[in-house]
Amino acid sequence: MAEQTVLKRKIAAIFAADIAGYSRLVAEDEEETLRRLAAYREVVDDFIARAGGRIFNTAGDAVLAEFPSAVEAVRCAIDIQESLRTRNMAFPPNRQMSYRIGITIGDVVERDGDLLGDGVNIAARLEGLADVGGICISRAVHEQVANKLSVQFADMGAREVKNIPTPVHAYRVAMRREDGTYAPMKKAGRLGGARGLLLAAAVTAGALVAIAAGTSFYLDYRETKPAQRDAAKAAAEALARLSAKPTSPMPDAASPTPASTASTAGQPSPAPQPSQPAPSPSSTTAVIEKFAADAVPFVSERTRIALARDYAPAPAHKAFATTINGVSAYVTGQPSDEAAKAAALEQCQQRAENSNGPRKCELYAVGDNVVYAHSRPPLPPQPWVRHDPLTERAFSAAEMPLIRDTGRDRLTTNYGTARRTKAIALGPGGQFFYSVGGDLVDDVVRRNLEACGAQAGTACIIVALDDTFVVPVPAVMKATGFFHAASHTAIATDAREEVARRLVAATSGWNAIAVGKAGHPGYGLNGDREETAIGGALADCSTRDSDCRVIAIGPFTVEDN
Structure with missing residues (x-):
């Protein structure tokens, strides 16, 4: 007697994705399209798995997945779209491969691992309502995620969709599209007339994403003190400085041609120690610094190129704003400097709200002058990365x-x-x-x-x-900070310069420094292992001092575990 198929009914968040214009892409270049599809599917599958989802069906370019949480389903969809949008930047518009994604919560039936029912069908219909590179969700999903994710939603209203007897109330997720602009945030339909044209002008023109749209920066602090000042306060300080400085008048542009760039990207941990405060406006100099695209910190090289191409040569009135994790926006051709500042901060803040990194945007430049409220971030000497097989x-x-x-x-x-x-x-x-x-x-x-x-x-x-x-990270001993021989008080004053010199010369392997009661150093240099360096430093120290202990391994000060 044939075994009866077991049907299991459950509630799940259903995710449906499909590539826009896939048939055309295949017809134009089948091999290249299939190769890229495989690469993009690796990205999609990886994000779904990491978000706790399960792919239950695929067909060609389509992906159907279930999630136990609507929040994770939407967050996963955003990550996918951002990551793939960055990959698409390497291709001309007619060869870009972008997903539409629809998400709903519904009652489904599980049969042999596959899911069936209205929940699956509605997710597929929502996918059809989504913008290219966008996400469309049902009202049930919106109710679950509206206060849990730092993104905005556009109410599209109730929509009649194929083979679903009742209208589906849909919401569009506001996010960057392939051209870098944002999906409109008005209910059902596009703005028309002059207002629509002005809005389109305010958000178009060459947005580029730094590092990766899927990149996320993560912060972790030892103290609750914020790492950056409030964006509005920084803007006010910048305005005050500008008003005290003469600026040469520039002609208005014939027509507004704003441009924006944005990126999501990186993440600090414990907050600065009191002895190492973050740069503040008081540290700025009175000298006016002229804007140079290749000197802008935090943003990617792609953004720097866009700034050099679009922002630097543009006439007044223009402004550029950024966060420390590279989320940024610039506008040109505004009616005044005040309008440019407000527009740059607003666009930057909108992008920051949709990223996982710091959300405080600050003005970096107004016109051709740098107005950033902080000094340049300190950098170590180059090379910034040294590869050493003995310590990696x-x-x-x-x-x-x-x-x-x-x-x-x-x-x-x-x-x-x-x-x-x-x-x-x-x-x-x-x-x-x-x-x-x-x-x-x-x-x-x-x-x-x-x-x-x-x-x-x-x-x-x-x-x-x-x-x-890529640096010698101690395992035998515990790192407690960065080692600077020139200022380490345990080392005798007259020996510090020699310690620093010998460490600079020891360019390969494990290095350790020990010191005795009188501050005389011992060296364990170019060791093949951490233990070798430790033993060498202690042995060398014991020949000239007593009660020797290891104080440094590689770039770190250390103590016993």
Whole structure:
């Protein structure tokens, strides 16, 4: 007798995704389209798995998945769209491959792992209502996520959809589209007339994303003190400085042609120590600094290129705003400087609200003058990354030095399994800033160092690149801070310069410094293992001092575990 199929009914968040214009893409270039589909599906599958979802059906370019949480389903959809939008930037518009995504909560029937029912059908219809590269959700999902995710939603109203007897009330998720603009936030339909044209002009023109749209920056603080000042306060301070400085008048543009750039990207950990305050407006100089695109901190090289191409040559009135994690926006061709400042901050803040990083936008430039309220982030000397097979080892969040357990938990969840290119910058007080899913190694490294330096108030170091520790991270002993021989009080004053010199010369392997009761140093240099360096430093110290102890391994001060 044939075994009876077991049907299981349940409530689930249903996710439906389909590539817009897939048939045309295949017809134009089948091999290239199929190759890219496989690569994009790896991204989609990875995000779904990490969000706790399960793919229950696929057909060609379509993906159907279930999630136990509507919040995780929407967050996953945003991550997917942001990540794939960055990949699409490498292709001309007619060859870009973008998903539409629909999400609903519904009663479904599970049969042999597949899901059936109205919930699946409605998700598919919502996907059809979504913008290219966008997300459309049902009212049930909106009710679940509206106060839990820092994104905005546009009420599309009740929509008649195929093969569903009752209208489906839909909401559009506000997010960047393939051209960098935002989906309109008005109910059902587009704005018309002059108002619509003005809005379109205010958000178009060449938005570029830094590091990766799927990149996220994660912050973890030891103190509750905010790392950045309120954006409005910073803007007011910038305005005050501008009003005290003469600026040469510039002609208005013939017509407004605003341009915007934005990116989501990286993340510090414990807050700056009191002895290392973040830069403040009081540290700024009275000299007017002229805007130079290649000197703008925090943003990606793509954004710098866009600024050099679109912002720098543009006439008055224009402004550029950014956050330390590179979310940014610029506008040009505004009716006045005041309008430019307001528009740049508003667009930047809108992008920041949709990112996972710091959300305080600050004016960086108004016209051709830099008005940033803080000094430039401190950076260490180059090279910023040195590869040494003797000291490199696989990254482990559990072995990350200086940071708290909550920071290690973040790295375990968000860094360890994330795609390359990724890096972690670390400050001496345990501040850390990391990003994942970048494109260029040098770009990722620079931006993490700049963001970490801005938080720590002092130069940070790159501890991990991709899945490898790229500095000697102590395991036998516990790292307690950064080691600076020239200022370490345990070392005799007349010996500090020699310690620094010998460490600079020891460019490979494990290095350890021990010191005795009288401050005489012992050296364990160029060791093949941490234990070798420790033993060498103690042995060398014991020949000239007593009660020797190891005070430094690699770039870190250390103590016994």
